């Protein structure tokens with residue numbers, strides 16, 4: 176077996192310096208606290224010999240949550256923190272937890288963090304007791320939005336909360352099974368309260384979806400209350416520790432005070448009131464809708480990281496086939512293997528950086544929307560932009576991670592399929608992120624709508640502030656579009672400047688051609704719904720995804736430009752160029768279709784450039800994964816450990832099935848002869 180140490184010695188940079196450059200010390204300290212707590216308590220030790228018994232997994236995750244909340248000490252001062260510090264802190268705790276135990280992190284996020292966040296942004300003093308109880312572990316919540324018949328189209332949700340003047344209560348009803356809330360995490364067996372989104376009806380008038388705190392089960396006995404039919408939806412493909420559930424209501428009553436009334440209320444006289452500045456409402460919506468998506472971006476970037484750490488370490492050790500000199504080659508030396516892994520390694524660095532930077536911007540923007548002295552018109556522009564950036568980045572990052580995990584699994588061959596490798600669970604647990612908190616394909620439409628709107632009205636905008644600074648290229652569309660590819664050699668494209676310019680050209684062309692198609696469809700059908708629908712494939716959807724890649728690269732470029740250490744910036748620049756070229760290579764049909772080049776030169780340069788950079792990054796690959804890898808306990812993979820003992824670890828994993836001995840098991844064809 177090739178030694179990981181041999182590859183470590185080939186690195187062109189100092190791993191410690193890289194670590195300091197890419198993640199602030201204080202972030203790592205918070206995650207370390209989480210990891211030390213998990214490692215110190217056997218209840219949290221994730222054992223890959225556990226089979227997929229979901230009943231046990233659900234009980235265990237519930238127990239873990241209780242202990243994590245009460246004994247980790249991580250939440251002792253949560254109320255003393257300002258909004259911005261608390262949000263940042265909770266995102267990091269969630270990240271630290273997720274990389275080791277996705278079930279527990281999701282249970283905590285849904286059951287405590289998102290609920291308390293919703294109380295903060297949609298509730299008022301009235302709801303403080305819920306806030307205190309949730310952090311004290313006395314109650315557990317869920318977020319009930321999706322119904323059996325409708326998910327993405329929330330306007331069609333049918334669960335209603337009708338105000339009863341005589342008792343000053345809301346009466347909740349589920350009009351038929353199609354309106355049963357379903358897929359709701361924590362609802363199946365354990366939550367005591369739901370944050371329910373239901374149509375508010377007052378005096379026969381429907382005022383649309385509003386949030387309500389709805390008691391579901393007695394916190395002492397966990398028995399559901401009368402008027403509710405609630406249950407677990409059963410087996411899923413992954414996330415076995417989460418009790419996803421369904422619920423139906425029949426004339427179920429809750430007090431008037433349980434409506435989350437920061438934006439709108441039903442007053443004591445039974446009158447419906449909205450009293451918030453519409454711009455502030457937008458800020459609150461951003462806070463509630465986006466917090467989960469920001470979490471997903473961070474979580475996904477960690478899954479991506481985990482898969483690439485495992486696959487690169489394995490590739491540096493695994494040898495297959497001898498060359499003409501009789502030397503058995505580590506598989507990382509093969510061109511195909513480099514092409515399979517190095518772009519995902521580059522993507523990991525680019526996406527991790529984006530996730531960290533974007534989280535900061537998000538917290539800043541939400542902070543402004545809560546600040547009474549802030550200029551609300553500016554905030555309004557930022558909120559719309561942050562939402563658009565988040566919609567496309569959540570989609571791109573979850574999809575990239577999904578593909579990366581599968582590639583990593585295959586790149587580790589048969590051993591990658593063993594449960595102890597960690598990649599199978601990682602894949603199954605990550606998979607639904609492309610769907611929940613907004614289906615990716617649907618979310619992408621929101622980004623393209625925003626971009627097209629800006630494209631058609633750039634003149635009166637100020638592009639200096641985040642996130643509008645990300646679309647500053649829109650002020651130069653006229654000068655960008657006539658540009659042509661003039662490079663001849665691969666060296667001409669292996670740099671961040673080329674990557675950025677090429678992306679800007681592609682974005683301008685996609686905007687122009689999507690806009691033209693949309694306009695023509697509008698003329699033809701006179702129906703915006705039809706027009707939007709018919710220009711998604713090859714146009715609007717591509718536009719959003721290309722934009723997501725571009726902003727990830729822009730954030731990475733800014734990071735590199737600010738880096739003071741030449742040995743670090745040099746390798747980061749290679750990673751940024753590789754990620755950019757790899758993405759652009761997948762858009763070659765569009766680049767040719769739009770006339771950016773009409774000779775084979777562009778395709779040749781991009782292909783050669785990608786291969787050149789893959790090879791150039793290879794000697795640094797092991798050090799690059801070392802710099803981002805969590806400790807072995809957290810990575811939890813027999814084939815991805817820092818110590819490189821792949822075969823010893825695997826054999827231990829094989830034997831662990833029966834206390835270190837091989838089980839006395841006969842294959843089926845033997846049994847028939849016995």
Ligand SMILES: Cc1cc2nc3c(=O)[nH]c(=O)nc-3n(C[C@H](O)[C@H](O)[C@H](O)COP(=O)(O)OP(=O)(O)OC[C@H]3O[C@@H](n4cnc5c(N)ncnc54)[C@H](O)[C@@H]3O)c2cc1C
Nearest residue numbers: 318319320321325326327358359360607610611612614616
């Ligand atoms: C593991 C898991 C946990 C979940 N947890 C929760 C939870 O805690 N609380 C909760 O409320 N919900 C939860 N959900 C539900 C989740 O939020 C929804 O599944 C999600 O919003 C998508 O809605 P849907 O399933 O109805 O899909 P649909 O909206 O029916 O979409 C189905 C397909 O149609 C496509 N599609 C839909 N509309 C369009 C369009 N206009 N144009 C093009 N294509 C379109 C989509 O891309 C998708 O591929 C969870 C789901 C999963 C899988």
